[in-house]
Amino acid sequence: MRIWDIESKHLCRKHLLAEHRELHGIWNILTKHKCRCGYSRHPETLRWVGKQKALYKRHCDLIKEFRFRGYKHHTPLNKRFAVGEEVQKVFINTIKEQKSILKNKRCDCLLFTVSNWRCTGRRFTA
Numbered sequence: 001m002r003i004w005d006i007e008s009k010h011l012c013r014k015h016l017l018a019e020h021r022e023l024h025g026i027w028n029i030l031t032k033h034k035c036r037c038g039y040s041r042h043p044e045t046l047r048w049v050g051k052q053k054a055l056y057k058r059h060c061d062l063i064k065e066f067r068f069r070g071y072k073h074h075t076p077l078n079k080r081f082a083v084g085e086e087v088q089k090v091f092i093n094t095i096k097e098q099k100s101i102l103k104n105k106r107c108d109c110l111l112f113t114v115s116n117w118r119c120t121g122r123r124f125t126a
Contacts, residue, residue, distance in 0.1 A: 001025070001044045003058060005091055006098055008065040012108035016069075020062050024075060027055060031081040047090040056082035 001022050008016060026048055029040050039045055048055050059077050066073050093101065102109040 001039065001042050002092075003044060003048070003055070004098055004102075005088065005095055006102075006110075008061050009068075010102075010110050011065075012111075013069075014107060015102070015105075015109055016062065016065060020059075020066075020075075023055065023059055023062065024077075027052070027059070027077055027081075030055070031078070043092055047088070047092065050084040051088055051090075052084050053082045053086045054084070054088040057086065058088075 002019065003023055003026065004011065004015070004019055008019075011019065022044075025039065026045050029045055030048060030052055056077055056079065063073050099110060
């Protein structure tokens with residue numbers, strides 16, 4: 001379970017979609033008080049308590065990246081639950097550590113930037 005703190009444009013498809021799924025899980029725990037076993041006490045969940053506005057903004061950032069890459073999105077968050085702090089200042093791993101974690105996963109993360117994507121119709125290629 002992880003919500004990355006690096007820009008979503010640097011995430012590969014796998015990690016972008018996984019973060020979106022995890023974000024919705026955390027959102028449901030925080031806003032609907034859905035207790036998903038131990039997830040409600042997971043450090044990643046706990047760091048977002050009282051920061052639903054920041055989590056909402058992260059979701060908007062992910063969706064912006066979805067649209068840029070031509071992905072469809074059908075799971076909006078209810079903005080009226082976006083309360084609390086707007087900025088996430090608590091990190092489990094620093095940005096530098098997160099980049100190192102992604103580099104060690106040997107995926108395409110950190111290779112993506114706006115400048116190295118070309119749009120060919122609805123398909124995007126590196």
